[in-house]
Amino acid sequence: MKILQISHGYNAPFLGVSNHYARMLASKGEVTTLYLSGDEDEAVRQQTEGGQVLFWQQDAKRLKGAKIGLISKLYKLIRDEQFDLVVCHRYKAIYMSAICQLLGLKFKQIGVIHGFGDFKRVARRAFLSLFKQRLLLLGVSNSVRDDIRHSMPAFPADKVQTLYNAIDVAEVESKQLDKKPARAFLGLDDEKFIIANVGRLHPDKDQATLIKAFARFNKQVANSQLVILGSGRLEQTLKTLASELAVQDKVIFLGQVADAVNYYKAFDLFALSSNKEPFGLVLLEAMVAKVPVVASDCGGASEVVADVGYLFEFADVPALSKAMFDAYSDDSQVLIERAYAKLHEQYSITATSQVMAERLLNNN
Structure with missing residues (x-):
């Protein structure tokens, strides 16, 4: 053929x-x-x-x-x-x-x-x-x-x-740096609890809800940081929001990072707050790195995360903050292994x- x-x-x-x-x-x-x-x-x-x-x-x-x-x-x-x-x-x-x-x-x-x-x-x-x-x-x-x-x-x-x-699990795994060198490359503190988001700074990605939820979460877990990898027209708006919520020193905008998937092991939690996610490849990349995932319960993202991560109602700040805290508090190893198995079985x-x-x- x-x-x-x-x-x-x-x-x-x-x-x-x-x-x-x-x-x-x-x-x-x-x-x-x-x-x-x-x-x-x-x-x-x-x-x-x-x-x-x-x-x-x-x-x-x-x-x-x-x-x-x-x-x-x-x-x-x-x-x-x-x-x-x-x-x-x-x-x-x-x-x-x-x-x-x-x-x-x-x-x-x-x-x-x-x-x-x-x-x-x-x-x-x-x-x-x-x-x-x-x-x-x-x-x-x-x-x-x-x-x-x-x-x-x-x-x-x-x-x-x-x-x-x-996703080619073996290929992605072979390129991903371990946690310590990945954090060193991104300039992140080894001692912080890092929540990450990767994507365009665009209304569809709704990083505003993510920043608001993180501000609540940070009051419970002061040793936490939110790291956002990506660029877009909302950058200044989101930075202003972080300042208004007094977390400007806790929300780190890294901009566009080439081959970002190689550094996912730097993260303790991956959060996707999108309202229109047809699929959510970044979630698979996080699952390869064995990082727990949180995602809005809409679109293709909910299919990826169902039974292997934490879901919250789209744009619900308290619900996202709670999902973050649950992921922080829980022993996520069972979910991580279940997510890794799902990668092989479906994706x-x-x-x-x-x-x-x-x-x-x-x-x-």
């Missing part, structure tokens, strides 16, 4: 996602990866797993619209290379490949949906209704799958399934490859 996967670009997390799919599909045939946006980059080429890597160097902001020339180019690629399966990450790739089917090309098509609300637009729903028997849609969590089904009730439910994003390359092979490809 000849396989083409199309990704919007290679910015995080899509380089990793592309590699995961290349590994999952490796037993079915060689995978060619096409990046629609982003400059041709030899380092990215070397990091991308599978076979041939193509860069079409489109401006990401200009990928909206019909893009007839781009569709023509894709048609010729699929026709000339005679791909049997086309895996499309995000709607633009799904749309372009589906047009190629309308133009007469025959291939299996899988569309991977990485977020919520992709099918709110009537035009998108109407277009995809033409492909009820020719397209398999995958949500990266049950929450995303259910969002797709809710948006497109006329689309066959068995053609909208879940395939979790995968490993092996587990997701099995789902792809047995339940998805055979039924598409």
Whole structure:
């Protein structure tokens, strides 16, 4: 089988996602990866797993619209290379490949949906209704799958399934520094109880609730710090909030940290406060490091953390503060080991490859 996967670009997390799919599909045939946006980059080429890597160097902001020339180019690629399966990450790739089917090309098509609300637009729903028997849609969590089904009730439910994003546990483990050197790299005190958050400083991530909850928690555990890794437009707003709550010296903004996953063992607790988390890969990364996890009970994050961590009602400051204190007070070893087992059972390359092979490809 000849396989083409199309990704919007290679910015995080899509380089990793592309590699995961290349590994999952490796037993079915060689995978060619096409990046629609982003400059041709030899380092990215070397990091991308599978076979041939193509860069079409489109401006990401200009990928909206019909893009007839781009569709023509894709048609010729699929026709000339005679791909049997086309895996499309995000709607633009799904749309372009589906047009190629309308133009007469025959291939299996899988569309991977990485977020919520992709099918709110009537035009998108109407277009995809033409492909009820020719397209398999995958949500990266049950929450995303259910969002797709809710948006497109006329689309066959068995053609909208879940395939979790995968994590290569052994590879991540091999790169993660032990606690002491990880703290030294990040400039963190060895004696502090460190709560960490990794993500954009954006309303969707709701670090404001996290800072408010931490301020309450810090009154109980004075030897604690909140460390936030990431950048974004809310940085100054969040720093001001920390000052207003008199925890400005306890909340540390480290900015964007390259390869942040390598330093997760520096943390005593990982907290995700997002209100729209389609999946929550950072939670898996924390679980690999055997760090207890706290997450808002919404979206894909709740699926990851269920039975292996601490959940709280979104935007509920007292509930998050209590979850933090429970994690601090409890012997978390049982949950940590349960989380580590869940990684292998549901989110490993092996587990997701099995789902792809047995339940998805055979039924598409």
